[in-house]
Amino acid sequence: MKKTLTATLALALSSTAALANPVQISWWHGMGGANEQVINQVAEKFNAAQSACAITPVSKGTYEEALASGIAAFRSGEQPNILQVFDAGAATIINAKGATISAEDLLIQNGHTFDRAAFIDGIRHFYADAEGKFIGMPFNSSAPIMYLNTEAFEKAGVEAPKTWAEFEAVAPKLKEAGYIPMTGSQLTWQLFENFYSRNNVQMASNNNGYDGFDGTELRATAPEMIAFWTRLAAWHKEGLFGFYGAGWADNQKPFEEGKVAMWIGSSGSFGGLSKTATMPFSATFMPYDETVADGNKSTFIGGAALFAMAGKPDDQNKCSADFFSFLTSTEIQAFYHQATGYVPITKAAYEKSKADGWYEQNPVAEVGIQQLMAPQGEWSKGYRLGFYPQIRVIEEREFNKIFSGETSVEDAFKAIETEGNELLARFAKTSG
Amino acid sequence: MSDLTHPVTSPAARPGRIRRWFTRPATAPSPAPSPAPAKRVQFDAPLLPWIFLAPQLVVIFVFFYWPSVQAVTSSFYIEDPFGFGATFVGIDNYRDALGSREYQRIAGFTALFTVLVTAFSLGLGLLFAVKADKVIRGRSAYRTALIAVYAIAPPVAGLMGMMLFDQHIGPFVTLAGWFGYEMKVGINYWDTASAMILISVWKQVPYNFIFFLSGLQGIPASVREAAVIDCRGGFTRFRTAILPLLAPTAFFLLIINITYALFDTFAVIDVMVKDKPANNPLTLVYKVYNDGFRGNDIGGSAAQSVILMVIVLVLTLIQFRWLERRVHYG
Numbered sequence: 001m002k003k004t005l006t007a008t009l010a011l012a013l014s015s016t017a018a019l020a021n022p023v024q025i026s027w028w029h030g031m032g033g034a035n036e037q038v039i040n041q042v043a044e045k046f047n048a049a050q051s052a053c054a055i056t057p058v059s060k061g062t063y064e065e066a067l068a069s070g071i072a073a074f075r076s077g078e079q080p081n082i083l084q085v086f087d088a089g090a091a092t093i094i095n096a097k098g099a100t101i102s103a104e105d106l107l108i109q110n111g112h113t114f115d116r117a118a119f120i121d122g123i124r125h126f127y128a129d130a131e132g133k134f135i136g137m138p139f140n141s142s143a144p145i146m147y148l149n150t151e152a153f154e155k156a157g158v159e160a161p162k163t164w165a166e167f168e169a170v171a172p173k174l175k176e177a178g179y180i181p182m183t184g185s186q187l188t189w190q191l192f193e194n195f196y197s198r199n200n201v202q203m204a205s206n207n208n209g210y211d212g213f214d215g216t217e218l219r220a221t222a223p224e225m226i227a228f229w230t231r232l233a234a235w236h237k238e239g240l241f242g243f244y245g246a247g248w249a250d251n252q253k254p255f256e257e258g259k260v261a262m263w264i265g266s267s268g269s270f271g272g273l274s275k276t277a278t279m280p281f282s283a284t285f286m287p288y289d290e291t292v293a294d295g296n297k298s299t300f301i302g303g304a305a306l307f308a309m310a311g312k313p314d315d316q317n318k319c320s321a322d323f324f325s326f327l328t329s330t331e332i333q334a335f336y337h338q339a340t341g342y343v344p345i346t347k348a349a350y351e352k353s354k355a356d357g358w359y360e361q362n363p364v365a366e367v368g369i370q371q372l373m374a375p376q377g378e379w380s381k382g383y384r385l386g387f388y389p390q391i392r393v394i395e396e397r398e399f400n401k402i403f404s405g406e407t408s409v410e411d412a413f414k415a416i417e418t419e420g421n422e423l424l425a426r427f428a429k430t431s432g
Numbered sequence: 433m434s435d436l437t438h439p440v441t442s443p444a445a446r447p448g449r450i451r452r453w454f455t456r457p458a459t460a461p462s463p464a465p466s467p468a469p470a471k472r473v474q475f476d477a478p479l480l481p482w483i484f485l486a487p488q489l490v491v492i493f494v495f496f497y498w499p500s501v502q503a504v505t506s507s508f509y510i511e512d513p514f515g516f517g518a519t520f521v522g523i524d525n526y527r528d529a530l531g532s533r534e535y536q537r538i539a540g541f542t543a544l545f546t547v548l549v550t551a552f553s554l555g556l557g558l559l560f561a562v563k564a565d566k567v568i569r570g571r572s573a574y575r576t577a578l579i580a581v582y583a584i585a586p587p588v589a590g591l592m593g594m595m596l597f598d599q600h601i602g603p604f605v606t607l608a609g610w611f612g613y614e615m616k617v618g619i620n621y622w623d624t625a626s627a628m629i630l631i632s633v634w635k636q637v638p639y640n641f642i643f644f645l646s647g648l649q650g651i652p653a654s655v656r657e658a659a660v661i662d663c664r665g666g667f668t669r670f671r672t673a674i675l676p677l678l679a680p681t682a683f684f685l686l687i688i689n690i691t692y693a694l695f696d697t698f699a700v701i702d703v704m705v706k707d708k709p710a711n712n713p714l715t716l717v718y719k720v721y722n723d724g725f726r727g728n729d730i731g732g733s734a735a736q737s738v739i740l741m742v743i744v745l746v747l748t749l750i751q752f753r754w755l756e757r758r759v760h761y762g
Contacts, residue, residue, distance in 0.1 A: 062707065064707075064725070064726045065725075067728070068725045068726065068728070071513045071514055071728060074514050074515070075514065075515045089728075092513055092728055093514075095512070096512055096513065096514035096516055097516070098514075098516055099514040099516070243619065244599050244600075244618070244619070245599070245616075245617075245618030245619050245706075245708070245710065246618070246706075246708035246710035246711075247618060247706040247707075247708050249706075250598075250599060250600070250618065250706075253600055254600065257600075387727055387728070387729060389726055389727055389728070390722075390723065390726070390727035390729065393709050393710070393722065393726075393727070394534075396708055396709070396710035396711070397534075397709065397710050397711045398711075399710070399711075400619055400710045400711030400712075401711050403619060404616070404619050404620050404621070404711065406621070406711070419532075419534070422528070423729075426510055426528070426729065426732070429510040429519045429521065430510050430511060430512040430513070430517060430518075430519070
């Protein structure tokens with residue numbers, strides 16, 4: 001009865017449905033604004049390209065809200081066919097075996113080909129299991145990159161830094177020229193998680209959590225991390241690093257206004273920044289730590305992946321598979337990459353964008369991909385840590401305390417490690 | 433000096449209705465006077481009253497008792513968010529919450545926040561009501577101006593607070609700068625706390641104002657005149673004559689304000705911390721939301737909500753058992 005009702009309703013809503021009666025599938029995501037528009041365009045393109053399936057995207061608010069809605073819906077048997085889950089929530093959904101159908105299995109079972117090697121290296125492991133099998137289908141992927149205020153660098157007569165030592169050399173000159181040398185939005189992602197990947201330092205035991213949840217411990221007090229943050233805290237004191245709280249926009253705004261010389265943001269910020277920045281800007285890789293032995297590696301991917309939810313009829317699963325296949329097609333990937341600034345997930349889409357001359361017009365759009373295509377270290381593939389959204393909350397709290405002078409770098413990272421490990425231990429119990 | 437704390441009507445004649453529910457008959461050795469039989473409505477069919485009650489009972493059961501029982505049950509488990517596995521952990525969730533330094537810090541802040549928000553919003557509401565009560569020229573303009581703020585929804589109030597205290601464009605930050613203070617809402621714990629308290633109080637004052645004003649206007653002119661004859665000092669008169677008569681209103685508002693500070697300020701806090709708890713001051717209810725909905729820790733969040741339920745229960749009992757005895761519904 002309920003199914004008939006839903007089907008009737010969906011039928012009434014969809015114009016194409018009235019003619020061909022396609023199978024309806026739903027897609028819940030956490031995008032708003034311009035990015036939501038692009039998602040709707042992708043769905044329209046899919047619906048127009050074939051007549052067997054019709055997909056309806058629904059925005060559930062933020063990433064966190066999308067995950068929470070998906071979980072609540074799953075528990076009451078009302079889950080969507082496809083759910084977008086962000087990087088920090090990956091462990092939560094991948095650990096819930098039976099909640100999802102692995103993207104790789106879904107595609108192969110429904111007669112599509114699947115080639116892991118077709119994907120850009122930095123993207124292949126994050127939403128995959130320890131054997132490298134894709135559980136989620138990477139969708140909107142980003143990398144933390146450093147945006148540069150061109151005027152500031154010209155005025156100070158310096159070059160963009162490649163390492164943190166070079167930053168130390170140029171920052172005072174930028175300060176003298178009247179700029180705040182650097183800010184960063186979401187330091188948890190950029191200077192904590194991606195400090196491990198960029199500099200090839202182990203983030204957690206059990207192979208960064210990939211080998212199992214039992215006994216997995218965060219290595220927040222890794223000496224490399226403490227050493228770097230001690231430098232960062234000192235830069236903050238000397239006025240070489242500006243910190244405006246944990247909010248993303250608060251740290252981006254002074255850069256847009258031209259007060260800041262370098263801003264660490266997301267490769268996905270490019271689209272928005274092009275509209276809001278009041279000065280010309282360029283971008284480069286996020287600096288690496290020259291004191292760490294084996295640095296200058298690729299970063300983890302940020303952003304989110306799409307998961308096919310279990311418990312759906314076969315004809316709907318086939319549509320989800322068709323959609324995943326459509327989504328990874330070169331044409332759609334190139335379209336999505338160029339419309340949003342997120343990196344293309346396949347090598348072919350990158351080549352197509354190159355051939356289109358996209359990077360000649362927008363050199364900044366290439367920085368994120370190049371950083372993700374940098375050589376991978378042992379520890380730059382990804383992390384699989386349970387309750388990680390909550391661990392990020394702890395990190396944010398302690399980072400704030402460091403910059404407000406309430407705690408020392410050592411104590412802050414000790415607290416992150418202790419409280420983080422308590423949460424990891426709790427998470428290990430959930431699968432019991 | 434006339435003592436108006438004991439009004440003419442005997443308290444026994446009109447006992448507080450709610451008080452009767454909470455007063456055990458055993459504490460009163462003499463049989464309480466039974467309510468007048470005339471007031472009792474008789475139904476011919478014994479089922480009829482139940483039918484009338486049913487919608488209300490169903491609502492209470494579905495939206496209150498059922499979820500409460502679920503929360504209590506979940507609080508003894510650590511559960512996979514998707515509901516696949518659950519490990520029975522006894523009281524571990526409670527021990528984890530109460531033993532965590534972060535939780536204690538949040539509980540401490542919640543207590544302070546509740547006391548300050550309640551005290552300031554009640555105090556200011558009363559002050560404005562007393563002053564507005566005396567105004568004769570343009571009284572409705574004053575009153576409308578004072579009440580208008582109440583029409584603002586909490587998230588909107590939070591949004592306004594966020595902008596007023598914004599580090600880049602906030603006028604309050606500029607104002608503090610003139611006095612040589614670098615205000616950092618969102619980074620400095622107490623700066624953020626002050627901003628939150630200010631916005632929460634500002635949002636609640638009009639509500640208290642309306643009730644205090646109508647309470648003041650309910651005081652008979654004869655009583656006021658008698659009070660003027662008995663004592664000349666305005667403040668003494670207010671303390672000994674007006675305030676006791678306002679006590680029922682004040683008691684009602686006290687409960688409403690505590691509930692407001694504990695729960696309804698959620699939207700203000702959520703907007704002001706911009707979705708990033710970080711090192712910002714939080715209240716217990718925000719922590720429940722954060723762990724449960726954003727962190728997907730259902731067991732831990734359920735235990736915290738049970739703790740919160742117990743706190744509210746205890747507070748309510750204290751208020752009705754001790755405080756209400758001193759209030760006279762004259």
